[in-house]
Amino acid sequence: MTVLADAVVVGGCLLSFASEVCPQDKQDVQGCLLYAELAANDKYPGQVSKKAWFDYYQGRLLKAGFILKAIVPSDKFRVSNVNQLLSISHTIIGRLGVERLAQLIEETYRVLKLDEFAWNFFRDNVANGGSGILKCAPCERLDSGDVVVCLYGLRYSTAVIEDDFFFWSEIDKEVVITPDGGVFAFNREVFENYRERVHEKIDAYSDKVLVQKLKL
Template structure:
């Protein structure tokens, strides 16, 4: 697995990260909120890699995004992640505006305002990293989708992960910040978000199995913050 760690503006990044760490992994943006161990960060990344790989083997994510994400969620369940409630779904076939604003509003039942704010700061970290932007946009334009995933321990000491699967189809890709703000022309926007929770014993049960399953996968990864 190729891994690139790069930060050209570390002082600005550190001031934003507040002790959290952020990673771009293909078309995934992950935010590990303060306290998530490196070992558990790796468990999350391995889980998402496997889920993406297996879902791609069965469904075309461009043509069947809902079925793709449902199967993706099922793969996470199969490696110890509990599915918390039904997914929150947003669908707009004539979208223009700020993708992140729509996403933030849809997260009101899944994330606190503070966690949404921290996730938005992760996108600022991405903006500072040229290599990260390149990896993320190349993958997103290839597949037409991307995922946001903040992770944290909850009050029960379980590992909690909220994954938003975002599908954005826009022929012109005109934007003011990466491609979050569609400034003219209509786009198709679909967001499916779901909370996943796992316990320590489940992670310990599946950790080695996951590591072996994804060992040969080559996914370019950019770490946006060196703080843990």
């Protein structure tokens, strides 16, 4: 059974590690995700398609040593609470053959008690008719020694539902989710050739707090 050992917020991504992942791999995976976020922000500094931003983000990960193994299907779904979001996300990721990573996402949110925080974030944007993208990335080490990351992106937007019943109009709001991302294997050899570029990008932003370690 996968055991949550560590979790950090890297840029705008909730990154969690199973206990089998060694410290060096944790640091390198974290560096790749932060590099990808900074590079995508530089490429698209203003208002831009969230899909274009996320596609570029994933492209930087591939450059830095991530190898795509499976793609998250992009079928839209609607949720009205965090439990629905977690349940559907678990099913989606589990179908990719990485059930333990699906469990790790749920464990991360529940252990860190992020349910209320996450949904308040949604609701603040929903109330304003907002849209955006949330990212989470559970990471584990397989028995083969391979380190695997499931990058799970959630592009969200507001859906306003209006039901007319005689003279009574009931309005509710749901969040429409478009999942994105994939399952990646982390290639240490490729990353070694890219390590300098990754750290140059990160060091250029050394005056900003970009990584927040979360207490378990």
